[in-house]
Structure formats: structure tokens, C-alpha cells
Amino acid sequence: MAKSIILRLSFSLLMLGITQLPVLAQGPGNGGPRPGAVTDVPVDGGASLLLAGGLALGLRRLRRR
Structure with a gap:
């Protein structure tokens, strides 16, 4: 174990x-x-997509409970 x-x-x-x-x-x-x-650098489109995806994932997990 020690080895x-x-x-x-x-x-x-x-x-x-x-x-x-x-x-x-x-x-x-x-x-x-x-x-x-x-x-x-345009980051608004990517940031809003990530936010929407996180929101959708959170709602999905809350509904499964």
C-alpha cells in the first residue's frame, strides 16, 4: 500500500x-x-448562447427532481 x-x-x-x-x-x-x-472581439453572441444553454440545463435538472 505504501509503495x-x-x-x-x-x-x-x-x-x-x-x-x-x-x-x-x-x-x-x-x-x-x-x-x-x-x-x-465580439463576445456578445457567444456569451448569450452560453447563458441560454446554462439556463436550459438548469431548468431541465430542476424539472427532473
Whole structure:
């Protein structure tokens, strides 16, 4: 039992270490977009669809009770 826990913990720590290596290799950022650059993104349509879907799912689960 203890050997299994130690093995799982070791594997988890190894995977955590491997996934953190690319993060350390990132260079400095560019400081963001230049003044006057177009950065507008239409999120209203997607947000309203997600809200409607969540509402429908919530109502469905409430009706099943």
C-alpha cells in the first residue's frame, strides 16, 4: 500500500516538473498591442448562447427532481 502511494506521488511530481519546463523557457512579452491597433472581439453572441444553454440545463435538472 505504501509503495503504491509513493509510486503515484513520484509519478505525479515527475509529471508536474515536466509540464513546468516550457513555462520557464518563455521570453519576455512584447508589451501589448500598438496604439491604434484593432483589438475588438465580439463576445456578445457567444456569451448569450452560453447563458441560454446554462439556463436550459438548469431548468431541465430542476424539472427532473
